[in-house]
Structure formats: structure tokens, C-alpha cells
Amino acid sequence: MKIIEIEGAKELTGTIRVSGAKNATVALIPAAILTDEEATICNVPEITDTEALCDILRLLNVNVNRSTESVVINPTDMVNTEITEPYSKKLRASYYFMGALLGKYKKAVMYFPGGCSIGARPIDLHLKGFEALGAKVTSDKNKYIVEAEELKGANIYLDIASVGATINIMLAAVKAKGTTVIDNAAKEPEIVNVATFLNNMGAKITGAGTSTIKIQGVEHLHKCFHEVIPDRIEAGTYVIIGALCGKNLRVDNMIPEHLDSLISKLEEIGVKLEVGADYVEVLEHERNYKTTNIKTAVYPGFPTDLQQPFTVLLTQCNGKSKVTETIWENRFMHIPYLKDLGADIEVKNQTATVLGPTELKGCQVVATDLRAGAAMVAAGLLASGTTTITNVEHILRGYEDIIEKLSDVGAKITLKEI
Numbered sequence: 406m407k408i409i410e411i412e413g414a415k416e417l418t419g420t421i422r423v424s425g426a427k428n429a430t431v432a433l434i435p436a437a438i439l440t441d442e443e444a445t446i447c448n449v450p451e452i453t454d455t456e457a458l459c460d461i462l463r464l465l466n467v468n469v470n471r472s473t474e475s476v477v478i479n480p481t482d483m484v485n486t487e488i489t490e491p492y493s494k495k496l497r498a499s500y501y502f503m504g505a506l507l508g509k510y511k512k513a514v515m516y517f518p519g520g521c522s523i524g525a526r527p528i529d530l531h532l533k534g535f536e537a538l539g540a541k542v543t544s545d546k547n548k549y550i551v552e553a554e555e556l557k558g559a560n561i562y563l564d565i566a567s568v569g570a571t572i573n574i575m576l577a578a579v580k581a582k583g584t585t586v587i588d589n590a591a592k593e594p595e596i597v598n599v600a601t602f603l604n605n606m607g608a609k610i611t612g613a614g615t616s617t618i619k620i621q622g623v624e625h626l627h628k629c630f631h632e633v634i635p636d637r638i639e640a641g642t643y644v645i646i647g648a649l650c651g652k653n654l655r656v657d658n659m660i661p662e663h664l665d666s667l668i669s670k671l672e673e674i675g676v677k678l679e680v681g682a683d684y685v686e687v688l689e690h691e692r693n694y695k696t697t698n699i700k701t702a703v704y705p706g707f708p709t710d711l712q713q714p715f716t717v718l719l720t721q722c723n724g725k726s727k728v729t730e731t732i733w734e735n736r737f738m739h740i741p742y743l744k745d746l747g748a749d750i751e752v753k754n755q756t757a758t759v760l761g762p763t764e765l766k767g768c769q770v771v772a773t774d775l776r777a778g779a780a781m782v783a784a785g786l787l788a789s790g791t792t793t794i795t796n797v798e799h800i801l802r803g804y805e806d807i808i809e810k811l812s813d814v815g816a817k818i819t820l821k822e823i
């Protein structure tokens with residue numbers, strides 16, 4: 406079993422370089438099978454989710470060549486076989502193979518995806534989108550068969566602006582006959598990154614990043630070279646850690662505009678920041694923070710994926726703050742562990758009320774999901790004494806070189822096998 410051990414209360418100084426975005430990478434890798442030639446993706450983070458997707462590619466007899474920071478994917482000899490349950494369940498994003506295989510072969514056979522237990526996480530909007538394009542969906546327990554004689558462009562309205570459904574429908578529609586319009590599409594930067602990738606291959610997608618995306622079907626997709634955007638959630642996590650225990654801590658190689666909502670909340674509570682073209686630096690300042698309330702929302706609102714680390718920061722604000730989670734039903738699993746560390750937090754329905762400031766003292770905690778794990782790391786870095794985190798596989802799924810990056814700026818953090 407792997408654990409992370411942190412000797413907390415150390416001041417962090419220096420520069421942390423942000424990796425490629427996990428949530429873009431996990432869509433780009435399945436999307437790459439749509440090319441008729443070869444796709445090169447660079448700035449690919451080395452995280453376990455990336456490896457799990459490359460394993461699925463290999464299962465499908467796709468040639469995958471992984472080198473430092475890049476992956477070359479050649480689907481010329483690909484075989485469209487069933488993606489068995491262990492492969493499908495390894496991560497959430499395996500479901501992008503549904504859209505990509507349907508788009509390429511008009512047939513996909515796979516199982517319900519895995520991922521963090523942060524809510525029920527249905528895929529009904531993905532399936533409705535595929536059906537609108539002309540596919541027939543049959544399911545038996547966890548197994549899904551999605552197939553079509555022909556895929557035809559359609560007008561699709563998403564009841565919820567779902568990131569996964571928007572991307573999956575784009576993947577299925579890119580080679581469909583005619584034009585598909587996705588209304589109430591999600592607007593996250595990762596969607597723009599995937600649309601740009603497909604357009605680099607010859608797709609005709611407009612409107613990505615707005616709530617109406619238009620996809621004009623094409624017959625062939627060619628060779629392309631593409632770069633993953635910086636991970637805004639990783640960047641945001643480190644900026645929050647900077648606000649907790651940084652002194653001139655710079656988070657580099659990021660796109661600050663992608664984190665406008667976080668930056669304005671940090672400035673509101675009194676965190677002194679320097680925002681550059683591709684970095685955010687938490688400057689040296691007195692930590693005397695005001696309270697605030699946050700409510701998670703689809704992009705460009707406050708990201709649900711930063712809600713858990715931000716809650717740690719609220720334990721250091723002077724008074725009562727509130728966190729309202731609107732995207733996932735089960736995203737307060739980190740709260741009992743923050744309370745074990747000394748935080749004063751009450752959860753009622755979908756709102757957590759945090760009373761600060763409270764001193765945090767190290768103890769044993771659990772990373773219940775990926776971003777809860779990030780919250781535990783942030784809390785452990787602030788707390789006095791030793792914090793031991795178990796279930797760290799969740800953290801390693803999403804944060805490249807987290808131990809090295811934090812050690813390099815002065816943290817006492819180690820990954821141990823026990």
C-alpha cells in the first residue's frame with residue numbers, strides 16, 4: 406500500500422511548473438483513434454489515468470509510442486474489439502472510447518466507466534446524444550452496445566452542460582453525415598483543446614468554448630500534431646497551497662484566464678497575487694484572510710474540482726464561510742478528515758459552513774477521491790506535525806510528480822510503500 410507522509414508547517418518558496426491538463430489528455434487519447442494516419446500529442450502528463458487509456462489503446466491493437474511528455478498514436482492496424490470491464494472501470498474517461506469508436510466504426514462495445522465516487526455520475530446525456538445521431542443503444546447490466554447503420558448530423562440540446570457528454574458527442578459526430586449542433590454545450594477549456602485537436606486533423610468544428618457547438622461531418626481525418634493545455638486544476642491547487650503556506654511561490658506554465666473565478670476569490674479574501682501572462686505568484690504577505698462564500702458552477706464559474714482544496718483555505722479565514730456544491734452530490738467526503746485535523750466545519754445538504762481560523766494538527770487521513778486527496782495534501786502542508794494520507798492512488802491518478810514538485814519548493818513530503 407502506498408501512503409504519503411507530510412511534515413507540515415514549512416514555508417514553500419520557488420517555482421512549480423504546471424503539467425498538461427489531465428481532463429484534456431483523457432479525451433485527446435481516445436480522440437486520437439479517429440485519425441486515419443497518426444496523431445502526436447505532446448505535454449502529456451505522466452499520471453496513472455494516461456497509462457490506463459494507453460492500455461485500452463493497446464487492447465484495440467493501436468500502436469502507442471510513449472516518450473517523455475509526448476505520445477504518438479497510430480491506429481492503422483486497429484481492431485474494434487470489446488473494451489472489457491476491467492479496462493472500462495479503471496477510470497471515468499474510458500467512456501470517451503464510446504464516442505470515438507462509434508464515430509470511427511459505427512460500433513462501440515464497453516462497460517460502465519469507473520472514476521471517483523463523487524456522485525451517481527450517469528451517462529444518459531451521452532447515450533441520448535448518440536441516439537440522436539442515429540445509434541441504437543442496448544445495455545445489459547453494466548455492458549453497453551452502441552451501434553449505427555449510419556450516423557447523421559442532428560440538433561442536440563443537453564439538459565445539463567456536461568463536459569463528458571459534450572466531448573463524447575463531438576467525437577461521435579465528427580465523421581457523421583451532415584451537421585450536428587450541440588446546444589447548452591459545456592464551455593470548459595478542455596473542450597476547446599479537444600475541438601482544436603480534431604480540427605487539426607481536418608474536422609470542421611466551430612463554437613467550442615461557447616454554448617453552441619457546430620460540427621460539420623467529414624470523411625477523413627489526417628495526421629496531426631497537438632499540444633495539451635496546462636492543467637488549470639493542478640495550477641489552482643498549487644496556488645491555493647501557496648495561499649496557505651507559500652512565500653513568493655510561483656505557479657508557472659499556466660493560463661491564468663482559465664482560473665479567473667479562483668483568482669478573484671483569492672483576491673477577495675486578501676491573498677496577495679501577481680498575475681502574469683503565464684504564471685501566478687503568491688507574494689509574501691500577512692495571512693489575515695477575510696471570509697467568503699463559494700458556489701461551484703460550470704465554467705467559467707468556480708470549478709467543483711477546486712472546491713475541496715479551497716475549503717482548506719477557508720479554515721484559515723476569520724469567521725464563517727460557506728461552500729455550496731452544485732455539480733456533484735457526494736463531494737464533501739474530505740470534510741470528516743479536515744475535522745480530524747482540527748477544522749470546524751458543518752455540512753447541511755449541499756452546503757458546508759466553515760468557521761475559522763482553526764489550527765490544524767497532523768493526523769492520519771484518507772484521500773477519498775482525487776480532489777479530496779489534493780485537499781488532504783494542502784491541509785497536511787499547513788498542519789503542524791505529521792500527516793499520513795492513505796488511498797493515495799487517487800492523487801497519483803491526477804497530479805504528475807506531486808511529491809517532486811512540492812519537495813522542490815521546500816515541502817517535507819514523501820511517498821512510501823508500506
Ligand code: UD1
Binds near residue numbers: 431525531565732
Ligand atoms: C468532468 C471532469 C471532472 C469535473 C466535471 C465537472 C473529466 C474527465 N472530468 O467530469 O473533473 O468535476 O467535469 O466540471 O473531464 N450528468 C448527467 N448525465 C450525464 C452526464 C452528466 O446527469 O449523462 C450530470 C453529472 O451527474 C453531474 C453534471 O452532469 O452532476 C456534470 O457532469 P459532467 O460535466 O458530465 O462531468 P464529467 O464530464 O463526468
